[in-house]
Amino acid sequence: MKTLIIGPSWVGDMMMSQSLYRTLKAENPAVEIDVMAPAWCRPLLARMPEVNQALPMPLGHGSLAIGQRYQLGKQLRAEKYQHGIVLPNSFKSALVPFFANIPKRTGWRGEMRYGLLNDLRVLDKSAFPLMVQRYVALAYDKQKIQSALDIPQPILWPQLSVTQSEITETTHRFNLNSDRLTIGFCPGAEFGPAKRWPHYHYAELAKNLIEQGYQIALFGSAKDRQAGDDITHTLPTEMQAYCHNLAGSTELEQAVILIASCAAVISNDSGLMHIAAALNKPLIALYGPSSPDFTPPLSNDAKVIRLITGYHKVRKGDAQQGYHQSLIDIQPERVLNELNLLLASKGIK
Incomplete structure (x- = not known):
């Protein structure tokens, strides 16, 4: 048919x-x-x-x-x-x-x-x-x-596959450090800052992960470039070389391959979050006004962090830079702890 x-x-x-x-x-x-x-x-x-x-x-x-x-x-x-x-x-x-x-x-x-x-x-x-x-x-x-x-169970969740040769070629092209595992950050969100975890929280998390021996890759479209720059420039100068702002520098095809190369991904509620889930990456999904009750990451390797309930139709938060208070209240320490647990469950240190 x-x-x-x-x-x-x-x-x-x-x-x-x-x-x-x-x-x-x-x-x-x-x-x-x-x-x-x-x-x-x-x-x-x-x-x-x-x-x-x-x-x-x-x-x-x-x-x-x-x-x-x-x-x-x-x-x-x-x-x-x-x-x-x-x-x-x-x-x-x-x-x-x-x-x-x-x-x-x-x-x-x-x-x-x-x-x-x-x-x-x-x-x-x-x-x-x-x-x-x-x-x-x-x-x-x-x-x-x-x-x-x-509906017959289990539902067949999305699955994307990427070859090792694609990963090797693309990470080399974008100058990612082969001596460090990569943690991917997806700091953008389609409908603006109300769905974004604050850049200063991302920067604090990046600082801790770089100290643990990782490097950071920031993914997103051209309109997320500034959010990536805000994260990078908040880091101590000596750490900025380990934080690669790729937002706006990759085609979607390249972003998929680079996300597949990551040891884990931290993401706002966004399209890239769903790509990371379909690549079976250990994933921390950060939700604020939007609700995971309708479009959660479809992966057994995903952990959702949200401090409020229900759906809130918010286009801009009341806090500084338009962030929503419920996302501000998610502290980097909690995300780091959840991430370390996910990585440990996969035998990644």
Whole structure:
């Protein structure tokens, strides 16, 4: 069966969607899965063996462009897809499978998608509390799965693999010290400083880890570069050579490989956190206003630290530099202790 999936537009969501692809393959090994998503997703999709090909979505995240979506769907008719699954909840995301004349079009009800989707699911959020459960449920007949309790266990979590030769080549290219193990920091967050652990806490943790004999690699996009500089410049001058700010200097493909090279990762709630989880890295995930109750790191090697409960829709914290108080209150000593326990459980010293 040829299946077209309209994928998500965010790194974390794209990573969690792999659980759906893995489930489809487990249920029907002959299924051929194509994923339509923004072009930047290709490095992630290329590392998912369940995906036959990544089809670039040429239209921007907020663009309706019905005419262009019609032409895109019309071009796909020749592929003769038998099943389409739409993961975003928007009206526009359901247009391409409809215009492609895919006979079965599956997705959650979302915004005004009657007719566009003919295998429409009505979401009871309490029955599917996790995003990954909502994705995986779409792999099954809707009469079979009424809640997350009906999904066969265990859910197949995202898994990315990187070769040792890729790690050797890429760490050399970015001048990481081969004599020290690397701890990765992901200090950015898509929606601003309210979801970030303060840079001065990251710097204090980095200082302790460098004293223990590690080096630090800071990951993120170009807009996280300043957060990385703030961490590096807070360190004593003699330690700064062991803290590599790679934010904005790597392509996503390179970041995946470099994260795979790390002994462990410390991350805010971010897309890179989900990549680290899919690489099975020992991971400390730091949460503030956003909640791990919906999108936790999907890994047995992850430890979530959060001091508050519930979801708080906060774009900027009230504290200095926009940090949220609940993240300020997570002390570096606690993170270091949890990290050392994780490393010890993996035989890393």
